Amino acid sequence: MSGDMKGQTWNQHVVKKENKTLVLQTIKEKAPISRASIAQVTGLNKGTVSSLVSELIDEDFIHESGTGESSGGRRPVMLLLNEKAGFTISVDLGVNKILGVMTDISGNRIMEKEINVDDNSVYNVSDDLFSLIDHLKEQAPSSRYGIIGIGVAVPGVVTTEGEILLAPNLGWKKVQLKDMLYERYKLPIIVENEANAGAYGEFIYGAGQNSKELIYISASIGIGVGLILDGKLYKGLRGFSGEFGHMTIEKDGLACRCGNRGCWELYASENALLEASEQHGLKNHSITDLVTKAEMRDTNALKVFEQIGDYLGVGITNIIHIFNPEQVIIGGSLAEGIPLLLPSIKKRIKQNAIGFNLDDVHLNEANLNKYSVVLGITAFNIENFFRSTVKEVSNGV
Known part of the structure; x- marks a missing residue:
């Protein structure tokens, strides 16, 4: 076989693979869907779609299930992803x-x-x-x-x-x-x-499904941040993006396990919440206990959530200044206290944010809870x- 023919065969093969992936993705997103509708959505001709659908059925990726509504002719057979x-x-x-x-x-x-x-x-x-x-x-x-x-x-x-x-x-x-x-x-x-x-989980299955500019804050023992920018997970050059838990918010602050001082997670994490509660005389309490006390209007518990919310707001304001996101989602163990943390978070953002309208960004609790x-x-x-x-x-x- 000549080089030209090999090249042509290879190109056809690549195109077929891409078309097959496109058909499968369309079925995943829009099922139940008919072959004719797939052709309409993808722009592929009906013969190509039919051939690729047959292959996908043979390979157990998809299966046929019942019939759809007729638009005048024979009722179309509907296709579904074979989830199992x-x-x-x-x-x-x-x-x-x-x-x-x-x-x-x-x-x-x-x-x-x-x-x-x-x-x-x-x-x-x-x-x-x-x-x-x-x-x-x-x-x-x-x-x-x-x-x-x-x-x-x-x-x-x-x-x-x-x-x-x-x-x-x-x-x-x-x-x-x-x-x-x-x-x-x-x-x-x-x-x-x-x-x-966590950012990707909320983006695909949770609170961020309708956002293309999304910041996910995992606030637990430490703090991590995931970035969805222009509809894609942003990872940086080698995968190190989002280490905002270790940005310095107190220049001569507490020593962190990462080797730096004054890191955000030392002031706005689950550990910070529990340490603050002890300083206010609330010893040996879990987040759940503290939430219950605050909901019962315990003054010291309310002060703890106000303090941690304020520090969360400092970091979130910095992130807003850098990325101008559509949505900030807070997950991790601290999400349990979001209703109590939000007032001081919003107060800090409003106080510190430059040229920014609080209505521009939605602050939400993670929808998927512990499954994000x-x-x-x-x-x-x-x-x-x-x-x-x-x-x-x-x-x-």
Whole structure:
């Protein structure tokens, strides 16, 4: 075969792969949908759509289900994503607990398991992590593609290659978690920063579905920030974006585990809330206890939420000045106290923001609650699966 013919064949192959991915994505987003409607939405001709749909049915990505409304002729056959073609395992690896969730390829939660963590050493946590993943993996229903991917979110600096460079609140440095997981499971592995995952979870499945400029603040033991800019997750050059928890808001402030001083998370996190509550004579209380006390108009509890909300507002104002977002979503354990924190957050923004109208940005609590992070990881797993598997099937692999 001549070089020209090889090139032509290759180009046709690439175009077919892209068209197939487009058809599948259209079905995912708009199901139930007919072949004719797919042709209309994608701009592909009906013959191409019909051929690609047949392949996708043979490969168990989609299936036919009933008939739709007729517009005068024969009622069209409707197409749906085969949600049970495979399953994902997604994990939110926190400082005090690990949450693991199994979902189908539409992101529906099938099963979950949560374990508490007392010892944050890499050895102990990896043992707990493997045990949790093993449990979920063993419970997976039989399917054409099995477990399509495993993803783990970590509160730390994660490179685009999945190495955890630094996770201060876990006490981890240079942990090759992605390699460790791949060595054990030999499946597609994703390791991501938990705030990035939380931002993506809310963007795909939660409060941020209608926003293209979105800031997600994960306020728990520490603070992480995930950025959705122009409808895409922003990760920076090597994946280190969003480390706003370690921006300095007190230049000669408290010493942080990251090595700096005066970091935002020392003044506006769950730890900061609990420390402030002790300073106000409210000892050995959880966030839930403090919320209850504040709702009962306990003066000291109200002062604590006002103080932490004010510090949250300082950081959020800085972020607003940099990104001019449409929406700021607050997740993590502090989200439980959002109604109590919002007044002082808004007061600080109004006081400090330059040339800014508070009505320009929506401040919201995360819709997905404790699932923001794991469902972000789920979305990464699913996208990776469709991207790689449709490519492989189209290659005839």
